[in-house]
Amino acid sequence: xxxxxxxxxxxDGFLARDDGTYDFLKPFEGEEHGYVDLMARIxxxxxxxxxxETVLAFDVWPYAGKRVVVLTHRxxxxxxxxxxxxxxxxxxxxxxxxxxxHGIYLDGGVAIQAGLEEDVVDEMIVxxxxxxxxxxxxxxxxxxxxxxxxxxxxxxxYPSGLVQTQYARVR
Amino acid sequence: xxxxxxxxxxxDGFLARDDGTYDFLKPFEGEEHGYVDLMARIxxxxxxxxxxETVLAFDVWPYAGKRVVVLTHRxxxxxxxxxxxxxxxxxxxxxxxxxxxHGIYLDGGVAIQAGLEEDVVDEMIVxxxxxxxxxxxxxxxxxxxxxxxxxxxxxxxYPSGLVQTQYARVR
Numbered sequence: 001x002x003x004x005x006x007x008x009x010x011x012d013g014f015l016a017r018d019d020g021t022y023d024f025l026k027p028f029e030g031e032e033h034g035y036v037d038l039m040a041r042i043x044x045x046x047x048x049x050x051x052x053e054t055v056l057a058f059d060v061w062p063y064a065g066k067r068v069v070v071l072t073h074r075x076x077x078x079x080x081x082x083x084x085x086x087x088x089x090x091x092x093x094x095x096x097x098x099x100x101x102h103g104i105y106l107d108g109g110v111a112i113q114a115g116l117e118e119d120v121v122d123e124m125i126v127x128x129x130x131x132x133x134x135x136x137x138x139x140x141x142x143x144x145x146x147x148x149x150x151x152x153x154x155x156x157x158y159p160s161g162l163v164q165t166q167y168a169r170v171r
Numbered sequence: 172x173x174x175x176x177x178x179x180x181x182x183d184g185f186l187a188r189d190d191g192t193y194d195f196l197k198p199f200e201g202e203e204h205g206y207v208d209l210m211a212r213i214x215x216x217x218x219x220x221x222x223x224e225t226v227l228a229f230d231v232w233p234y235a236g237k238r239v240v241v242l243t244h245r246x247x248x249x250x251x252x253x254x255x256x257x258x259x260x261x262x263x264x265x266x267x268x269x270x271x272x273h274g275i276y277l278d279g280g281v282a283i284q285a286g287l288e289e290d291v292v293d294e295m296i297v298x299x300x301x302x303x304x305x306x307x308x309x310x311x312x313x314x315x316x317x318x319x320x321x322x323x324x325x326x327x328x329y330p331s332g333l334v335q336t337q338y339a340r341v342r
Binding site for chain 1 (some may be wrong): 182183184188189195206263287295297299300301303304305306307309311313314315316317318319320321322323324326332333334336338
């Protein structure tokens with residue numbers, strides 16, 4: 001089983017502004033950066049509550065045919081068979097592996113930070129847009145000192161100036 | 172005149188650990204990442220006091236033939252014709268331009284953060300090593316909200332897994 005993070009950030013490492021908006025990423029959404037390939041190789045989404053609420057508001061439910069686990073400690077009226085999980089990610093990932101999940105897409109700022117802190121992330125695909133925003137919600141939390149090595153899988157640049165790097169965790 | 176930043180960082184955006192050491196960058200120092208080219212096109216260094224002290228301790232003074240301005244508010248016994256500057260960078264850069272400087276290498280964590288905040292940086296060359304370290308001294312300070320666009324000049328990956336991107340500020 002492989003846990004994948006796929007995110008867009010500013011040069012200075014922010015996923016969104018302090019209020020959760022991400023206007024600086026929107027100009028780059030028209031360009032295909034591998035989201036289709038990603039969705040083809042994952043069968044399960046583990047997503048934070050805020051990201052889930054955002055996606056619910058879309059016209060189309062983009063996760064049809066995928067298992068969806070929402071990370072939340074508040075009750076959730078599930079509409080499309082989603083389940084919920086509360087607390088640390090390691091036991092959830094162990095259970096999903098036992099239940100046959102192959103590819104997990106871990107999404108949402110808080111969820112990604114938790115996944116990195118718990119070291120359950122096997123692969124990171126980070127798309128850096130050529131903008132600095134000064135402040136906001138960071139991809140990487142400032143946590144405890146640690147040294148973790150990753151292997152560079154590849155790097156691609158796009159006409160818009162977006163640079164996408166792919167890293168696999170060295171275990 | 173062009174003000175250039177040339178730095179190495181971890182994937183999570185740290186220049187050094189909290190104590191100022193940068194062991195995680197050292198394994199990549201044997202690889203040539205364009206430092207020689209950089210030094211060939213700059214005539215002036217504007218560096219923070221801590222970086223200056225570090226460089227002074229090297230066996231060889233690497234800035235022979237360059238003008239060096241040390242950012243400090245403490246007295247400095249200059250040994251190689253260095254001058255000092257205290258306070259904001261804009262007036263310094265204006266003076267250096269008037270005095271004929273063409274290429275400025277702005278170095279040192281605090282100096283770079285000040286330069287970015289004051290928006291005097293024209294070009295950033297950022298080398299990301301394939302390591303996360305969890306905490307330390309960040310390249311980008313969390314400051315005031317702003318939106319600044321940059322043009323991607325290029326991206327290169329190296330056998331070690333280091334990825335170097337070059338950005339020019341869109342004025």
